[in-house]
Amino acid sequence: MPFYEVHHCAPLTRSEKDDLAARITQIHKSAFGAPSLFISITFKDISGCDFYAGPNQQASCNRIFAILRTGGPRTVTDLENLSVALSEAWQDSIVRNNTVEARSLSGVFVTRSIEALMEHGFLLPGAGKDEEWLKQNLPRFQKLADEGSAGFQGLLKELGH
Structure with missing residues (x-):
């Protein structure tokens, strides 16, 4: 159903990834009711990339992308709340007491662009x-x-x- 892609330049431990994936799963389940089996999450180490905001290189390139199904009853406010919850999950799972700038989250991007989807052998329904x-x-x-x-x-x- 949804596809979450976590891009990180900060090195993440298995435990941090497990914790963040569990939090993302729970956030999505609570917000939209999708079962865990159909919430996909990947982690991509992009530490070899240079990240710029305009002309300025940035210390942090950690981002979460949420790609959701189009349509359904989701409002912009629902998606904004999802963005805030994902940001808080990153803070709780990854940053905690380590305030090194490279571990901060640069952004959360939520898009509704999945028109059709097949997972685990099932053609999945529209949102809602x-x-x-x-x-x-x-x-x-x-x-x-x-x-x-x-x-x-x-x-x-x-x-x-």
């Missing part, structure tokens, strides 16, 4: 249509879980089945 889609696909989720898919076993548990 998750609940109905989940109900319709419950038998297929159950079949995959019964066949041993840990991801779908986790999905069924998350859905209370």
